[in-house]
Amino acid sequence: MKIKLLDICHSRSGDKGDTANVGLIAKEKKYYPIIEKYVTKEVVKNHFEKICLGGVERYELPNLWALNFLLHNSLGGGGTKSLKNDAQGKTLSFALLRLEIEISGEDANIFEK
Amino acid sequence: MKPYIHIASGQGFWGDLLTAPINQVKYGNIDYLVMDYLAEVTMSILQKQKLKNPKLGFATDLIPLIEEILPICIEKNIKIITNGGGVNPIACKDAIISVANKLGFNVKIGVVRGDDILEKIDFFLSNNIDLKNMETNKSCASVKEKILSSNVYFGAAPIVEALKLGAQIIITGRTTDTGITLAPMIYEFDWSLNDWNKLASGTIAGHILECGAQSSGGNFSYDWESVPNMENIGFPIAEAYPNGEIIITKHKELGGQVSLQTIKEQLLYEIGDPKNYITPDCIADFTTIDLEEIGENKVKIKNVKGKPSTEFYKVSMTYLDGYTAFSTLTYCWPNALKKAKKADEILRKRFQNLKLEFEEIRTEFLGYNSCHYNLSEDVEPNEIVMRIGVRSKDFKSVERFGKEIAPLILTGPPGVTGFAGGRPKPSEVIAYWPSLILKNIIQPIVEIF
Numbered sequence: 001m002k003i004k005l006l007d008i009c010h011s012r013s014g015d016k017g018d019t020a021n022v023g024l025i026a027k028e029k030k031y032y033p034i035i036e037k038y039v040t041k042e043v044v045k046n047h048f049e050k051i052c053l054g055g056v057e058r059y060e061l062p063n064l065w066a067l068n069f070l071l072h073n074s075l076g077g078g079g080t081k082s083l084k085n086d087a088q089g090k091t092l093s094f095a096l097l098r099l100e101i102e103i104s105g106e107d108a109n110i111f112e113k
Numbered sequence: 114m115k116p117y118i119h120i121a122s123g124q125g126f127w128g129d130l131l132t133a134p135i136n137q138v139k140y141g142n143i144d145y146l147v148m149d150y151l152a153e154v155t156m157s158i159l160q161k162q163k164l165k166n167p168k169l170g171f172a173t174d175l176i177p178l179i180e181e182i183l184p185i186c187i188e189k190n191i192k193i194i195t196n197g198g199g200v201n202p203i204a205c206k207d208a209i210i211s212v213a214n215k216l217g218f219n220v221k222i223g224v225v226r227g228d229d230i231l232e233k234i235d236f237f238l239s240n241n242i243d244l245k246n247m248e249t250n251k252s253c254a255s256v257k258e259k260i261l262s263s264n265v266y267f268g269a270a271p272i273v274e275a276l277k278l279g280a281q282i283i284i285t286g287r288t289t290d291t292g293i294t295l296a297p298m299i300y301e302f303d304w305s306l307n308d309w310n311k312l313a314s315g316t317i318a319g320h321i322l323e324c325g326a327q328s329s330g331g332n333f334s335y336d337w338e339s340v341p342n343m344e345n346i347g348f349p350i351a352e353a354y355p356n357g358e359i360i361i362t363k364h365k366e367l368g369g370q371v372s373l374q375t376i377k378e379q380l381l382y383e384i385g386d387p388k389n390y391i392t393p394d395c396i397a398d399f400t401t402i403d404l405e406e407i408g409e410n411k412v413k414i415k416n417v418k419g420k421p422s423t424e425f426y427k428v429s430m431t432y433l434d435g436y437t438a439f440s441t442l443t444y445c446w447p448n449a450l451k452k453a454k455k456a457d458e459i460l461r462k463r464f465q466n467l468k469l470e471f472e473e474i475r476t477e478f479l480g481y482n483s484c485h486y487n488l489s490e491d492v493e494p495n496e497i498v499m500r501i502g503v504r505s506k507d508f509k510s511v512e513r514f515g516k517e518i519a520p521l522i523l524t525g526p527p528g529v530t531g532f533a534g535g536r537p538k539p540s541e542v543i544a545y546w547p548s549l550i551l552k553n554i555i556q557p558i559v560e561i562f
Contacts, residue, residue: 010335010374014383017248017545023381025374027335050487061387061400064377068387076475080154080543083437083475083502084483091484093334098488 001108002100009035011093018078019070020052020089022096026065030110035067036060038101044069047099051092069096114355115144118301120294120318121350123148125325127155127172127197133325133348138182138191140364143350144301146186147293149323150175150197156287157261157431157543159199160231170201171208171284179282180212186281187218194272194293198284200262202226205284206562223280225271227558228287230428230550231263237550244428244548253546259432261543265550266427268393269315270306271557272296278561287429291319291392294351302355306394311357313397313419316390318351318359320397321379321414325349328361328379330369335378342368359414360407371410389420393427393552396420425549434544435472436511439502440518441479443531446495452526453478453499459525460501463517469510471503498531504542511539 005011005024008031013022024039026032041058048056054073061068075089076082086092103111121143123134127150137146150172163170175197186193198205202224213220230237234257237244243252244263253260264287273296275283285293295315298304304311321328329349330340340346347367352360363371380399384390387399401418444452457476464471477483479498503514515536522529 010378012332012334012378012382016383016385017547021381021383021385023378023384025335025377025381047488051485059385059387061381063400063402064380064404066377066381068381068384070385076473077504079545080437080541081434081504083439083473083504085477085479085500086484090332095485095488097334098485 001103001111003103003111005039005099005101006097009097011096013089013091013093015075015078015088018075019072020074020092022069022071022092024067024069024096029065032062032065034103034107037107038103039067039099041069043099043101044096047096048074051095114303115301117352117354118145118297119143119350119352120145120147120297120322122322122325122348124150125323125327126150126152127174129325131174131178134178135182136364136367137348138185138189140366142189143191145297146191146193147322148195148197149290149293150195151199151287153429153431153545154543156200156264156429159201160262163201168204171199171205172197175205176208176212179209180216183213183216183218183220187220192297193282194296195283196285196288196293198224198226198286200229200264200286202284202286209282209284210562220281221279222562223275223278223283224560224562225267225275225283225285225288225557227556228265228267229263230265230555231260234260234263242550242554244430244550247547247549253430253548256432256546259434261431261433263428263430265555266393266429267557268292269296269299270394271559273299274559275561276300278559280561289392290323291316292394294319294322295394298353307421309395309419309421310417312395314357314359314414314417315353316392316395316397317399317402317414317417318353318361320390321361321376322349322351324379324382326369327382328375329363329371330375333370333375333378335374340368340370344368357417361412361414362410365410371412373404373406373412376404376412391423393422395422424552426552426555428548428550430546430548431543432546434542435504435506436508436539437502437504437542438511438514438537438539439500440515440537441498441500441531442518442521442529443496443498444526445528449494449497450478450481452528453497456499456521456525456529457501459521460517464514467513469513470507471505471510473504474501476501508539515539
């Protein structure tokens with residue numbers, strides 16, 4: 001089954017130079033293992049392929065039911081150098097929530113109840 | 114020792130809601146008002162202002178604010194801590210003293226400086242301290258002629274010293290956003306400067322307060338429609354305890370919301386490796402934070418673990434790196450996107466014919482996909498704002514760009530409007546040079562006036 005992150009997560013994003021950080025937080029504790037398993041750095045890099053021109057790093061914060069992604073080379077140079085309207089990556093939080101993940105096997109059970 | 118103290122956030126950046134610090138001191142009882150004014154770009158702007166006028170170079174918004182809140186701060190014994198001293202904390206202090214005198218108050222002002230190392234760069238370079246760029250590993254000698262500002266980030270320690278000397282208002286130069294919140298806890302609860310877990314807890318409180326209402330209902334993705342009274346949003350307040358536990362709350366008379374979700378979103382804001390959040394005071398581990406909602410608009414933080422601070426201060430330098438300019442035009446139905454794309458094509462051809470030199474030209478279509486690019490749904494918009502920006506080392510090219518936009522109205526596709534406010538002017542690109550310097554080379558200066 002397909003799940004849109006918008007339905008199970010909230011998020012916030014910001015900048016450090018030309019790197020954007022996107023925090024992805026599960027709305028409920030039971031969704032954390034799902035995002036930990038399915039929202040890998042490869043999936044996120046693929047999702048942002050036209051925006052993130054560098055690598056992606058992922059960090060886990062299970063205590064906050066959250067993942068933190070660093071998207072390198074994503075802000076058109078960052079700071080006052082960037083020509084982007086969203087030079088600080090403020091809207092990338094919602095861009096990640098557009099992602100749909102394909103859940104399989106037993107993992108799908110929590111969504112069908 | 115007080116059983117707990119209240120530290121209130123008053124500003125999240127220079128340009129934040131002006132009524133926020135006034136409301137923080139007016140409603141309820143707080144012990145400290147802390148205000149963060151500085152970003153990298155701010156430092157270079159302030160340095161330029163100081164060059165033109167030696168009495169400037171600080172966050173000037175502070176002066177009318179202090180004039181307004183000083184009587185109530187003195188009545189309630191609220192101390193003010195801010196890094197709004199920018200690159201000229203002494204001038205900031207002088208301006209505050211003159212408004213205090215005007216109001217008939219005699220206040221003790223603490224000044225923390227020594228962070229501004231702009232004039233020492235030559236000395237450092239000749240002593241093999243080359244302030245290597247943390248990202249590229251290049252020596253700062255390569256940009257030396259273009260450096261606009263250069264500041265070390267101090268932590269809480271110099272502010273603690275000023276508090277011990279009896280300061281009621283503390284003005285600093287470049288101090289970390291987290292240090293201004295942590296300092297009152299160290300001072301009031303007599304925390305040791307190597308009690309890493311407590312320092313990390315106070316640092317995390319500082320991270321939650323440093324962006325103002327972004328932790329109390331502003332920019333809240335979880336459920337922004339549920340946030341009450343956003344027009345009068347309450348900024349966050351940290352209720353700090355001697356054992357390192359913190360309760361984040363806000364004044365009940367004001368709007369906004371403090372919940373697990375608002376706090377989590379701010380905790381995830383602008384962080385890198387969550388296990389190693391490095392400040393001059395300690396290294397905080399965000400993966401150890403225990404959060405608990407203990408009541409309406411009350412979130413408790415406990416069990417935070419910290420590690421020893423490093424032997425380095427971070428240095429933030431800015432340098433001039435060319436020019437940019439931007440302009441927008443609005444195209445209407447029908448075929449808004451097609452018309453905007455044609456306008457962009459015409460502009461780029463004209464730039465070529467004029468032999469203008471740009472490092473980059475970027476055109477975005479606001480209302481279509483400027484935020485999420487290819488992830489956006491493909492729709493036929495009723496209207497589109499075409500936003501075009503250019504960047505170049507060549508000032509003349511950027512200046513000429515500004516003269517090429519308005520002609521499109523009579524020489525390009527139809528159904529166009531929205532060109533107002535005159536020709537776009539070039540603005541400077543302020544590039545950022547992050548580096549490290551050994552702590553033992555730099556001496557913070559703490560004075561009381």
